[in-house]
Every structure is written in C-alpha cells, then in structure tokens.
Amino acid sequence: MRALALCLILVPLPGWADDILVSSRVEAVTLFPDGAAVTRSADFELPAGTHRLILADLPRTTPLATVRVAVEGATLGSVSARRDFVLPRGAETSPEVAEAEAEVERRRTALDAAMAEISRIRAGAQGAEARAAFLGRLSQGGSAAAMGVEDLQALARMIGV
Structure with missing residues (x-):
C-alpha cells in the first residue's frame, strides 16, 4: 500500500492539472518581405502546482510550427499546438x-x-x-x-x- 501511495506522489498526474484559459495581446509586429513575426504576450498569475494554459485566441492562419512559448517565473513543461482543441466546458451552460x-x-x-x-x-x-x-x-x-x-x-x- 505504501508503494502505491509513493508512486502516486512521485508521478505527476496531468488529469489533476487545472485548465486555465489565457488571453493574449499583440506586443510587437515585425514585417518581412515574405511574412511577419508577431509577438504576443499574456499576463496571468497562478497558484503553485501543475496547470495547463490554453491560449485560444491565436488567429486561425497562425502557422503552428512557428509558435514558440516562453514563461517567466515558472517552469515550462511540454508545449503543444492544435487547431482542433475544444475548450473545457462545465456541465451546464450559464x-x-x-x-x-x-x-x-x-x-x-x-x-x-x-x-x-x-x-x-x-x-x-x-x-x-x-x-x-x-x-x-x-x-x-x-x-x-x-x-x-x-x-x-x-x-x-x-x-x-
């Protein structure tokens, strides 16, 4: 029984992570002859723990392969980019x-x-x-x-x- 409890404590469970929707804003734009680089930022505060941040306000035309993420004051885990992500919803609509x-x-x-x-x-x-x-x-x-x-x-x- 102790071994199971120890395993549960040592293994992070993403299912227990909070899903937090983060809104971003455009901070800078650099134009190039064949495109542009857009820098977006989002300010947020989180309690200690594991969280999944969802940035759902990127334009649909954003090439997902070019998305880069950086954080300050926290440890960044894995990053994934998807177009088909469905935002978490409660059981009932307000x-x-x-x-x-x-x-x-x-x-x-x-x-x-x-x-x-x-x-x-x-x-x-x-x-x-x-x-x-x-x-x-x-x-x-x-x-x-x-x-x-x-x-x-x-x-x-x-x-x-």
Whole structure:
C-alpha cells in the first residue's frame, strides 16, 4: 500500500492539472518581405502546482510550427499546438452564455432572411432589365410594327410585362 501511495506522489498526474484559459495581446509586429513575426504576450498569475494554459485566441492562419512559448517565473513543461482543441466546458451552460447563443442564432436567422430578400430583389431587377432590353431590340428591328395588337399583348404576357 505504501508503494502505491509513493508512486502516486512521485508521478505527476496531468488529469489533476487545472485548465486555465489565457488571453493574449499583440506586443510587437515585425514585417518581412515574405511574412511577419508577431509577438504576443499574456499576463496571468497562478497558484503553485501543475496547470495547463490554453491560449485560444491565436488567429486561425497562425502557422503552428512557428509558435514558440516562453514563461517567466515558472517552469515550462511540454508545449503543444492544435487547431482542433475544444475548450473545457462545465456541465451546464450559464444563462448569460445561453442568452448570447440564442441572440447569435436570432441574428443569423435575420441575416439569412435579409440575404434571401436581397437576392429576390436583385433577381427581379435583372428580370426587368432583361425585359426592357428585349423590348428595346424588338422596337429597333421594326418587328413590333409588323405585329398585331393581340400578338403584342401575348408577347407582353409571355415576358411578364
């Protein structure tokens, strides 16, 4: 039994580590002809112990192979960079987050409806322009003068005038 307790004390268990979300800010940017170097920093205080810091605010276009991490006043363990990391979540969503998500969905639905209305209006305008161009070509060729009234009315109904 003592051997098991000793092993548990000596072996660090990452499962017991705290996950801490850290926000960073851009400190410096150096531009090069073929890219840029962006230095970000984040200030945070941690209690003693093992922690996993999650820097989730890097731009999606950041080449993961170029990410370097340094810390002051602490020991840095392993560093990994992933695009598919899912932030830790509690068992339930807070009312504020649920309300914000509902608002985002409501605005997304409103945006989709507005975009559909814009498409409908543009399609109507393109149709009107096409009808006007057709009637303009018809009158230029003298074809309209040769047509009877009933034929012109049928043609107008056909093109939606």
